[in-house]
Amino acid sequence: MEPVEQLKRMSNRLSHSINAEEAKSQILHLQTDCPDCGGSGWIWSRDDNGVPYCEECHCGIRKKMIMQNQLQFAEMPDMYKECRFSNMKSSVYQLPESKEIFIQAAKAVKYWLENIQQMQKQGIGLYIYSNTKGSGKTRLVCSMANEMIEKHQKSVKFTTSLKILDEIKSTWGERGKNAENKLISDLTYADILIIDDFGAESGKDWINEKFYGIINGRYVDKKITIFTSNYPISRLKYDDRITNRILERSLEIPFPEESVREHIADAMKQELIKKIQGGENGKQA
Numbered sequence: 001m002e003p004v005e006q007l008k009r010m011s012n013r014l015s016h017s018i019n020a021e022e023a024k025s026q027i028l029h030l031q032t033d034c035p036d037c038g039g040s041g042w043i044w045s046r047d048d049n050g051v052p053y054c055e056e057c058h059c060g061i062r063k064k065m066i067m068q069n070q071l072q073f074a075e076m077p078d079m080y081k082e083c084r085f086s087n088m089k090s091s092v093y094q095l096p097e098s099k100e101i102f103i104q105a106a107k108a109v110k111y112w113l114e115n116i117q118q119m120q121k122q123g124i125g126l127y128i129y130s131n132t133k134g135s136g137k138t139r140l141v142c143s144m145a146n147e148m149i150e151k152h153q154k155s156v157k158f159t160t161s162l163k164i165l166d167e168i169k170s171t172w173g174e175r176g177k178n179a180e181n182k183l184i185s186d187l188t189y190a191d192i193l194i195i196d197d198f199g200a201e202s203g204k205d206w207i208n209e210k211f212y213g214i215i216n217g218r219y220v221d222k223k224i225t226i227f228t229s230n231y232p233i234s235r236l237k238y239d240d241r242i243t244n245r246i247l248e249r250s251l252e253i254p255f256p257e258e259s260v261r262e263h264i265a266d267a268m269k270q271e272l273i274k275k276i277q278g279g280e281n282g283k284q285a
Contacts, residue, residue, distance in 0.1 A: 034059035076158045080142035085109065088136070088143055092263050098256035102136075105253045109144060112251070116152055120192075123222030127250040129229045134259035137228040141194050144226070148192060157190040161198045161211075168210055184210065188217035191224070198227045203237030212242050219245040 037043050037057035046052050088106065090099040105128070112119055112126060119125075128137050141158075148154040164187065171179035187193060201207055218225050225246075229236070233243055233252055 076142050076145060077138075080139060081146070083139055083143040083146060085113065085140070085143040085147050088140060092136070092260045092267070093256055093258055094263065095256070095258050098258040101254060101256045105140075105255055108251060108253055109140065113144065113147060113152075116148065116154070120154075120224055121222070123219070123224060123249050125225040125227070125250045127227045127229065127233060127246060127252045128255050129227075129232050129252070130255035130257055131230050132257045132259055133230070134261035135256050136260050137255050138196050140255070141196065141226055141228055145192075145194060155191040156194065157187070157192070158194045158196065159187070160196040161201050164195070164214075165201055165207060165210070184213055184217075187214050189221070189223070192226070193218065193223065194226045194228075196228045198229045199231045199236045199238075200229075208238055208242065211238065215242055215245055219249060222249075225250070 034057060037059060041057050041059075042054050043057045044052055044054055090102045090106070093099045093102055109126070112124075126141075128140065130137055145156045145158055148156050167183055168180055171177075171183060215225065217223075227246065227250065232254075233246055233250075236243055236246075
């Protein structure tokens with residue numbers, strides 16, 4: 001069964017009659033030096049009785065501020081901040097089977113993004129896996145995050161499983177239990193959480209408990225979690241409490257077993273060479 005059909009069935013199984021709100025994408029023509037609000041995003045006015053009130057300025061700078069805060073909150077790696085889902089193409093893969101796997105994965109992701117309001121109400125996330133490092137998994141989820149923030153005004157948090165564990169361990173000692181609880185709470189209640197390289201860590205008991213606390217909390221509250229991993233869910237080193245919750249609330253999507261890092265690097269180099277040569281030809285003319 002194709003991933004899109006799996007996603008549709010999963011959505012229908014979790015909710016038979018949810019009227020999802022249509023996601024509204026707005027093209028904002030923003031100014032940073034608006035003469036009406038002075039860049040604050042707010043305008044003071046008075047009503048017919050002379051009572052002062054404040055309203056959002058027409059320039060849209062406040063929406064831009066919110067988007068910038070969301071991008072900062074997301075904490076995505078700098079190298080992926082310009083990535084967009086619409087720019088990901090199957091042509092970057094060399095092997096025919098890789099191209100086909102990517103096309104099927106992209107169809108599922110596209111459907112998920114187009115129905116993100118419904119996915120969010122039902123807490124349906126994605127689990128994207130490939131045993132090959134550099135296959136484009138992280139680029140894909142960061143591209144999705146950028147689109148969710150820009151087009152759907154969603155709050156997204158990006159992290160890695162190893163970073164979560166490092167941050168938990170950093171709270172031990174002087175900072176105490178309260179700091180650890182706050183960290184886990186922040187991850188548990190983020191609207192949309194992306195965990196990159198899930199399963200890369202060892203399956204120690206304390207690690208199981210920490211991830212169970214995060215994943216179970218998100219499961220109970222129907223919060224979307226998006227995973228990337230080098231392993232299918234069946235091969236994760238976690239107990240059934242964790243894997244069963246991921247299976248129930250995630251569409252498992254295989255990704256190509258082909259590294260594209262060198263292909264992308266070569267393409268960027270060729271593009272740079274063209275720009276340099278174009279500039280030199282312009283000067284000579």
